[in-house]
Amino acid sequence: MQKVYAAAARVFTHKIKNGGNPVTVFLLSATNTTAKSPNENFMNQLAQKCEWESVVVAKTTPPTLFFYMPSGEQVSFCAHAAMGAAAIMNQKLGMGNRLENNSISLDFQTGEGDHNQVLISSSSDGNATAELKMKKDLKESQVNFDIISKLLKEVGLDIDQDVIRNGNDPFLNSSVARYKTLIPIESMEKLHSATNPKDPDLFRDLCDAIDSTGIYLYFKVESSHNNQYEARQFPRASGYSEDPATGIAAAALACSLEKRNIYDGDSSIQGGRQYIINQGTAMKKNSRCNIALDDQWIHCSGVVEVDREYHVELD
Secondary structure, eight states, X not given: OEEEEEEEEEESBOSSTTOSEEEEEEEOOGGGXXXXXXXXXXXXXXXXXXXXXXXXXXXXXXXXXXXXXXXXXXXXXXXXXXXXXXXXXXXXXXXXXXXXXXXXXEEEEETTOOEEEEEEEEOTTSOEEEXXXXXXXXXXXXXXXXXXXXXXXXXXXXXXXXXXXXXXXXXXXXXXXXXXXEXXXXXXXXXXXXXXXXXXXXXXXXXXXXXXXXXXXXXXXXXSSTTEEEEEXXXXXXXXXXXXXXHHHHHHHHHHHHHTTOOOSOTXXXXXXXXXXXXXXXXXXXEEEEEEEOSSEEEEEEEEEEEEEEEEEEO
């Protein structure tokens, strides 16, 4: 029997007690970890004990993060899981380097060997704020109109009545890590009228037909912040129907908007172009992703709250 430390956290929390995107962080001891990587079957078993995404942390130098869906499927990267893991590693293990502004810088690598950095600071309420720094590498491709129409029908929307169409602007798959299909919606009311996919298997097959990991519906909100959006993500097949918050999708949306010159305000301000992406409202899991873009980097930040700590035992 092996015992593994686990922490249940929520990332990108906003406004309400149950907001944010849940993640389970597993910290492996040396007995679970080989010199190169943890046992894949062992990590898979841990992941399948979770209702949402999980991340397994191997105590290598720098630490290695392995990202999983609740189905046990390993994925290349998950922004909110990385941010939650960094906050837990700092809190439980004291990992990271203190900077002059009193924040903590923590470097890590993914299972595929990509290197990233998270900055961690404390907020007045005792929670951590995590800022993930990612290389700005936007990839986009046009997607088939008919497939988009069928995907929207699956979530109860109509491509002719509920979607903003600017002339012949194409629908786009956009990625800073994994491809998401960006779809602008006519109104907040229509955005929140979307339902879970009627036929999950068909929805998955339609996503596969355009090499997408899910659709990301969005609407520009009129607010004091000129670049604030409300969004909803319906993933391809993750073991659940909707995501309360999706850091890499929010980052892809911000990068795509910037590329298309959709930005209100002074684009030369210190700290880069700022976008606010709210998500999870329809699920009553209000979330907020803050995205700042400069010439080379994406800065994705949000609040991390830890709900409980416990241990998992596996044979």
